[in-house]
Amino acid sequence: MAKLEVLRFPDERLRTVAKPVKEINDQIRTLVEDMFETMREENGIGLAATQVNTHLRIVVMDVSEDQSNPLVFINPEITEKNGSTISEEGCLSVPNSYAKVERAEKVKVTALDTNGESFSMDADGLLAICIQHELDHLRGVLFVDYLSPLKRQRIRKKLEKEARLLTRA
Numbered sequence: 001m002a003k004l005e006v007l008r009f010p011d012e013r014l015r016t017v018a019k020p021v022k023e024i025n026d027q028i029r030t031l032v033e034d035m036f037e038t039m040r041e042e043n044g045i046g047l048a049a050t051q052v053n054t055h056l057r058i059v060v061m062d063v064s065e066d067q068s069n070p071l072v073f074i075n076p077e078i079t080e081k082n083g084s085t086i087s088e089e090g091c092l093s094v095p096n097s098y099a100k101v102e103r104a105e106k107v108k109v110t111a112l113d114t115n116g117e118s119f120s121m122d123a124d125g126l127l128a129i130c131i132q133h134e135l136d137h138l139r140g141v142l143f144v145d146y147l148s149p150l151k152r153q154r155i156r157k158k159l160e161k162e163a164r165l166l167t168r169a
Contacts, residue, residue, distance in 0.1 A: 001030075001037040004052040008163070009094045010156050015140040018050050018057045020075050024116045028058070032072055032114055035060045040067060044092045046130045048137030051093050059134040063126045073111035076135055079120070080108035087129055089143045097155045101146045103132045 007014050021028060031054060039047040039060055046061035059073040083105030090098045107128045110120040123131055133143060144152045 001033045003041050004034050004038045006038065006042060006047075006051050006092050007053055009091075009142060009144060009159055011093075013053055014050060014093055014137070014142060016050060016055045017140050018048070018055045018138040021056050021058060021112075024074060024112065024114060028056075028074070029114050031056075032058065032060060036062075036070060039092070042092045045126075046134045047092060048134045050137045050140070057138050059131075059138065061127075061130050061134060063130055072114055073109065073131075073134075074113065076109050076111035076131070076138075078107050078109050078131070078135060080106075082106040085129070087126075089129065089133060091133070091143055093137075094142060094144055094155060094159065097144070097158070099143065099147050099151065099155075101133075101143050103129050107131055109135075 031049065035047050035049065035052060035058070038052060039045070045063050046059065049056045049058040057075045059076055060070065062070045081104035084102055085105040086100050086102045088098050089101045105128065106122065106124040108120060108122050109131050110118065112118055136142070144155055
């Protein structure tokens with residue numbers, strides 16, 4: 001396994017729309033393992049392939065407290081949404097920035113697993129929010145896109161400043 005580089009906002013590659021996975025092979029399974037390692041080392045609960053500059057419809061997540069329930073979604077699609085809820089979100093691609101975002105309260109998602117088997121899952125709570133957040137990445141959408149232009153610009157300037165300071169160090 002290998003830790004992958006996580007793209008940071010405002011990197012334009014995060015705006016790339018991911019393509020469907022045509023074949024689930026060993027290369028895809030290795031990518032999934034690397035994504036899990038990267039997500040865990042970055043202390044995240046979800047990661048979309050877009051965030052590691054691989055523009056395929058793959059998402060990994062684990063919202064359990066002890067990271068014992070890894071979930072893989074290949075070619076995921078949300079087929080139902082119900083209710084609405086507002087919660088504070090953060091993102092590995094937008095480090096140290098959090099904001100309240102409105103999402104559906106419950107979702108139903110269909111996807112393939114790493115064996116190419118189709119499944120569907122009903123989700124609510126944190127899992128439903130995480131699914132919506134990560135599937136947004138596959139469409140090139142970030143949680144900051146739900147914020148006002150002023151808030152989004154403030155976060156962008158903060159991250160650009162931090163990136164400049166890192167390059168000088």
